[in-house]
Amino acid sequence: MTRKKRRLYMLLLALxxxxxxxxxxxxxxxxxxxxxxSPSDLVTRPPGDKLVRVGGLVEGGxxxxxxxGVTTNFIITDTAHSVKVSFSGALPDLFREGQGVLAEGRLGPDGTFQAREILARHDENYMPKEVADALKASGEFRPEVPGRPVYGPEGK
Known part of the structure; x- marks a missing residue:
């Protein structure tokens, strides 16, 4: 075997x-x-069995x-569409109705989102960027409403 062929084989092996x-x-x-x-995205283009994050507001009531005592069911909405969520485990302390939430999991065959993790906003002025963007796209983002969470310290 010549030197050229040996180099070529080594190069092909490395590639x-x-x-x-x-x-x-x-x-x-x-x-x-x-x-x-967003809940509207789930309705228009379901992700199948892929791991996704769904964000929006926890619907009141x-x-x-x-x-x-472990499983909690609730609804996430972007005011245009809603999705039922089922979560087994301890919810974050800041989780409550009317507040922004991000759920990570898979959409079940029955249309219920099976969450494996729930993330809630961390103070009164914060909402995950993805949730705020989805609410802005739906036309329902109103940072001037008292008690409604906003994205970032300036509401941007």
Whole structure:
């Protein structure tokens, strides 16, 4: 085997290794990436069995605890559409009706969102950017309304 052929084989082997490493990395990212959806997005383009985040406001009067004491059902709305959410576990201390929330999980076959994690706003002036953007797109974002959370300290 000549020196040129040996170099060519080594180069091809290195390229194959790099391609394999890239493919494995992209596969790992695909399993752990969660895209943001508003309730209206879930209605118009369901994500299938992918891990997604749904954000909006917790609808007033919709929070119910099941008899097992662990499972909580509630509705997230962007005022145009709503999605039922079921969560098993401890809710954040700041979780309550009428406030912004972000739920991460999968949409079930019955249309109920099975959340594995719930994130609530951290103070009276904050709403996750994705939730604020979805409310702005629906025309229902009103930072001037007292008691309504806004995104960021200046409401931007």
């Amino acid at each position: 194959a290794g790099l391609g394999t490493a890239t493919a494995l990395t992209l596969t790992a990212f695909d399993e752990n990436v969660a895209f943001f959806f 919709s929070v119910t605890k099941l008899d097992d």
